Amino acid sequence: MKTAPDTDSLAALQQAARDHLWLHFTRMGGYKDSEVPIIVRGDGCYLEDAKGRRYLDALAGLFCVNIGYGFGDEIGEAAAAQMRELPFYTNWSYAHPRAIELAAEVASLAPGDLNRVFFVSGGSEAVESAWKLARQYYLAHGEKQIRDLVTPGARAGAQEPETMHDAIVAGLTRPAPRRYKAIARHIAYHGTTFGALALNGIPAIRAPFEPLVPEVRHVHNTNRYHRPVEETEAEFTEFLLDDLEQTILAMGPETVCLVHMEPVQNAGGAFTPPEGYWRGVRDICDRYDILLSADEVITGFGRVGYWFASERYDIRPDIVCSAKGLSSSHAAIGAVIATDSVMEPFLEGSSMYSHGITFGGHPVMSAIALKNIEILKRERMLEHVRENEGRFRATLEQLLDLPIVGDVRGTGFFYAIELVKDKETRETFTDDECEWLLRGFLSGALFERGLICRADDRGDPVIQISPPLVAGQAEFDRIVGVLGDVLAEARTRVKSA
Numbered sequence: 001m002k003t004a005p006d007t008d009s010l011a012a013l014q015q016a017a018r019d020h021l022w023l024h025f026t027r028m029g030g031y032k033d034s035e036v037p038i039i040v041r042g043d044g045c046y047l048e049d050a051k052g053r054r055y056l057d058a059l060a061g062l063f064c065v066n067i068g069y070g071f072g073d074e075i076g077e078a079a080a081a082q083m084r085e086l087p088f089y090t091n092w093s094y095a096h097p098r099a100i101e102l103a104a105e106v107a108s109l110a111p112g113d114l115n116r117v118f119f120v121s122g123g124s125e126a127v128e129s130a131w132k133l134a135r136q137y138y139l140a141h142g143e144k145q146i147r148d149l150v151t152p153g154a155r156a157g158a159q160e161p162e163t164m165h166d167a168i169v170a171g172l173t174r175p176a177p178r179r180y181k182a183i184a185r186h187i188a189y190h191g192t193t194f195g196a197l198a199l200n201g202i203p204a205i206r207a208p209f210e211p212l213v214p215e216v217r218h219v220h221n222t223n224r225y226h227r228p229v230e231e232t233e234a235e236f237t238e239f240l241l242d243d244l245e246q247t248i249l250a251m252g253p254e255t256v257c258l259v260h261m262e263p264v265q266n267a268g269g270a271f272t273p274p275e276g277y278w279r280g281v282r283d284i285c286d287r288y289d290i291l292l293s294a295d296e297v298i299t300g301f302g303r304v305g306y307w308f309a310s311e312r313y314d315i316r317p318d319i320v321c322s323a324k325g326l327s328s329s330h331a332a333i334g335a336v337i338a339t340d341s342v343m344e345p346f347l348e349g350s351s352m353y354s355h356g357i358t359f360g361g362h363p364v365m366s367a368i369a370l371k372n373i374e375i376l377k378r379e380r381m382l383e384h385v386r387e388n389e390g391r392f393r394a395t396l397e398q399l400l401d402l403p404i405v406g407d408v409r410g411t412g413f414f415y416a417i418e419l420v421k422d423k424e425t426r427e428t429f430t431d432d433e434c435e436w437l438l439r440g441f442l443s444g445a446l447f448e449r450g451l452i453c454r455a456d457d458r459g460d461p462v463i464q465i466s467p468p469l470v471a472g473q474a475e476f477d478r479i480v481g482v483l484g485d486v487l488a489e490a491r492t493r494v495k496s497a
């Protein structure tokens with residue numbers, strides 16, 4: 001047996017990190033000659049590293065620590081109490097009080113008739129589960145109609161099939177065209193498991209794993225910044241909806257089961273929807289009988305000032321995916337929330353959603369999520385976001401004075417700043433310039449100055465800002481102060497390079 005290294009001293013901890021820990025989406029080679037940043041504690045909107053340096057976490061972890069880092073004791077007590085009472089039981093055929101209470105709580109917060117909650121362990125699993133649910137929904141829903149399609153001749157003397165599967169096995173029918181395809185948007189990020197990965201519209205993270213789950217096509221996202229300047233908002237909406245409808249027609253509407261989109265798209269930089277967009281998407285989904293899934297893994301539980309952005313934008317989805325904010329990421333828990341009509345075929349006869357995950361609805365995770373929701377309510381955090389979003393935007397917009405800042409966009413406590421080479425023409429940086437600007441300079445420089453946010457070029461280069469929902473004017477000012485200095489320096493360096 002190998003001996004675990006001593007991690008008592010900081011040097012030993014650093015060495016063990018380099019030797020054993022595999023960081024996600026991280027160029028590990030970069031840590032051969034530099035130190036792994038080790039974060040050891042947090043309070044409010046702030047983090048502290050192993051050397052005692054403080055950082056303003058303007059990304060709330062990964063867009064997820066909505067209540068901030070100040071409620072660990074209270075949440076820990078809820079977790080400990082649940083540990084003592086029932087540390088684990090499953091949602092496979094059984095229920096337990098915390099999962100029931102959390103399901104009822106989430107259903108009460110979700111808009112419309114989104115009343116049924118299926119728990120998972122995170123965002124990718126939620127997305128994966130939504131697509132699987134959509135595929136199986138049409139099978140479950142179609143069983144009766146398919147039985148009616150049974151060839152009369154072949155049926156003579158045969159027993160009436162119970163399910164579509166029985167009918168197919170007995171050779172009584174041909175399967176109807178299967179609805180299995182999905183539509184998502186360019187540059188959107190939806191997670192890393194195979195189904196969720198296939199939905200991603202980011203070529204670089206799809207490419208190493210192809211071929212992916214069939215079949216996804218990607219439509220335009222709602223990035224307005226690079227559209228023709230003379231285009232009106234109404235024309236933009238029309239363009240987007242036409243693209244969606246033409247894509248459905250090209251795929252064969254009778255084969256598409258799911259349209260999966262974020263209310264405000266994160267990757268690419270906080271793309272908000274233009275007026276009329278969601279009404280149009282809903283209409284198109286209704287026209288072709290396709291389920292609409294809102295990926296609220298980031299936007300759910302307060303990020304845009306509402307429990308769900310679906311409420312804010314009146315999206316009326318059939319399925320909602322949530323995770324991060326559900327527990328403010330104090331626990332590994334996510335949820336797929338379905339409407340009564342999506343649930344309906346699964347309540348009939350022997351029908352069953354053939355899907356499950358050991359940790360789905362874990363009692364300790366559920367207890368943590370319940371406590372998180374209690375804190376969000378008690379501390380009026382959603383109201384705080386709505387009351388402060390104007391001030392936050394106005395503060396961020398001061399950065400528009402810098403020649404390198406082309407656009408400030410977003411809503412609630414969810415923003416992106418797009419960086420441009422030429423503000424007049426909106427020309428963006430080349431791949432090489434982005435590589436230097438974002439990874440070679442900005443990420444390190446911002447961290448050095450005590451600010452954690454994300455410099456990202458999955459689309460055009462942006463800085464993403466998404467602080468804990470407890471942030472106030474002091475944090476807004478600090479974000480803009482540090483960004484202002486560092487971006488001004490970046491511009492000077494790019495020009496002289």
Ligand SMILES: Cc1ncc(COP(=O)(O)O)c(C=O)c1O
Pocket residue numbers: 062122123124125127189190191192262266295296297298323324
């Ligand atoms: C919109 C969206 N969907 C899905 C995911 C995947 O979530 P997870 O990382 O918990 O699997 C993410 C993660 O950032 C996300 O932003």
